[in-house]
Structures are given as structure tokens and as C-alpha cells.
Amino acid sequence: MIHSAEDTHVFSVELADTPEARARGLMFRRELAEDAGMLFIYPGKSRVSMWMKNTYVSLDMLFLDRDGTVLHIAERTVPHSTKVISSRFRVKAVLEVVAGTVARLGLRKGDRVEHSALERTG
Template identity: 55%
Template sequence: MKARGRLATLWSLLALLAVLCGPFGGPLRAAELQSLEIITQSGVLPFTVELMRTNEEREHGLMFRKELPEGRGMLFDFQPEQNVSMWMKNTLIPLDMIFIKADGRILRIAENTQVESEKIIPSGGPVRGVLEVIAGTAKKLGIKPGDRVAHPLFEAR
């Protein structure tokens, strides 16, 4: 009976450890939520985004998540402005990837990206950030290259 009790305690501790750690063994933390607006010809579109600044945050991104509500997104900071490539490995939700120059102008949009794909999705030129939103958002809201993104990450010019 004592051995069984110790085993149960061990399993309980392992379960607690699994809850306290993310999928790669790092601690879970709540991402900082920020406001972002996209200014289109038809108006201003508000979003709430999680900002990813570190290599570790950018590498993990939206991997393993099962949903992303409309009006929400993830903003990747690639300071300084540079050519970047993204992929959808271990990403379970189809996304639109919006590539944004340092001045806040949208350079390119990769719409409806394929889930769990290792296909490289290039920025098409130097960008400061990439905004990932649920697939179909760009088309539904009329977001196009040349539109402006308002967020402290981007310089207003």
C-alpha cells in the first residue's frame, strides 16, 4: 500500500509539472496583449494581439493552439527590419500572415496558409513585423498591401 501511495504522489507531481510547463519544457506565461489597428480604405480595423519579441517566442508562435478568435492575432517583432521566412509546422489553425514594413505599411499578405506545413512562406522584402490572424480575415475585411498598421512597433512616416 505504501508503494502504491508513493507512486500516486509521483504521478501527481508529474502531472503538476506538465501543467506548469509549456510543450517545450519552458514555463507557461501569459503573453502581453496589446491593441493594434489596421487602417484600410474602408476604415480602421481594431485587433488585440500577443507580441512575440524573443527568438523563443517567435519560434513557438501559435504552434499547438486549436483556436484563434476573430479580432485576435499574434504580432512577431523582427527588429531590425529584415527579410523573414515563416512556416506552419505544428500550427493547427489556418492563418493569414500579414508582412509589415518598419513604417507600418503592409508589404505582402500570405492568405489561408496550410496547417502543419513546412513550406517556407517568405516576406517578399524587408519587414519589421508579421501579424498572424485567422485565415480569411484579410479577404473578409478588405486588408491589402499598402494599408497601414498602427502599433508602437512601427514608425509613423
């Protein structure tokens, strides 16, 4: 779930909580539903870098603190780009959703993502 100032939004997310799953991410997918996404969980807080190599779907990326608070947002990433997308801050997780989700739902820094995988990492 994403808790914004306006509402609570429910998503069905896949977990990327191993090095292999994080490396593959959403590569090679041709589509992503409006209520779907992938949650990348890292072993500890660190600055992370993402890219769109081999990714066909434009994404919005929400960079999250341990408690799920959105620290940074990258919107409408460019498919197949090798340009580095930085978390800018030390983060615990990244939620990737289809591009346009941030604008459509009015999401912003300070909103919070809730998922049992984040609760386990404390």
C-alpha cells in the same frame, strides 16, 4: 489596429518580440478569435520566412515595414505545412490573424498596422 481603405479594424494581439516567442508563434493553438492575432517584431529589417509546422489554425500573414505599412500578404496558410512562406521583402514585423481576415476586411498591400511596439522600433 489595421487601417484599410475602407475602415479601421481593432485587434487584440500578443507580441512575439523575443527569439523564443517568435520561434513558438501560434504553434499548438487550437483556435484563434476573429479579432485576435500575434505580432512578430524583429530586431531589424530583413527577409523573413515563416512556416506552419505544429500550427493547427490556418492564418493570414501580413508582412510589415517599420511604419506598419503592409508590404506583402500570405492568405489562408496550410496548417502543419513545412512549406516556407517568404516575406518577399525586407520587413520589420509580421501580423498573423485567422485565415479569411484579409478577404473579410478587404485588406491589401499599402494598408497600415498601428501598434505601440512598431512605434518603439522606428
